[in-house]
Amino acid sequence: GAVVSQHPSRVICKSGTSVKIECRSLDFQATTMFWYRQFPKQSLMLMATSNEGSKATYEQGVEKDKFLINHASLTLSTLTVTSAHPEDSSFYICSGTLRETQYFGPGTRLLVL
């Protein structure tokens, strides 16, 4: 149990375009979902906390207008990287919370050319 999926697993886009990443909790309802980004050989950096039906809470330094988060249901949260630039290239990972435990998705590799 407690499976989280992400789609797509990897995406390549041109600079200036927008990219949407989906995060789904497959077998549980996640009131809270988190979005992280991870650079090579580094730890996970929390970007935002997403609660179903309310606005996401962004960490300091994360541009809310650039990283749009929508948590429309208890099983789906989306992250849209708007006007992507090469520096946005990273590994994006979401997690869903079941009771006290965070279960992570497999990640999405974004490459912006």
Next chain:
Amino acid sequence: GENVEQHPSTLSVQEGDSAVIKCTYSDSASNYFPWYKQELGKGPQLIIDIRSNVGEKKDQRIAVTLNKTAKHFSLHITETQPEDSAVYFCAATDDGSARQLTFGSGTQLTVLP
């Protein structure tokens, strides 16, 4: 806020030997400590967790110990196997409602055959 320090950053062991990874945390209010294993190109996978009302927890070859007084916790892997090779992250949380995790910097474990 919480600060989690993890060491060593890299660890190489011979197959069959034990591996120990240590973490310290700063916030005495933290009460939940999960450990995640992350293989290359994948999302973190929960391998074991411990709550502050327990001093030790074991699951087959994996064990975690917690010393609340000293504010440190450790991951012990016995009889290591090549498939144990991965990056391991410790984490702590002191946020009861949102359960935001603060991660350690990670340990690259290599099990040599």
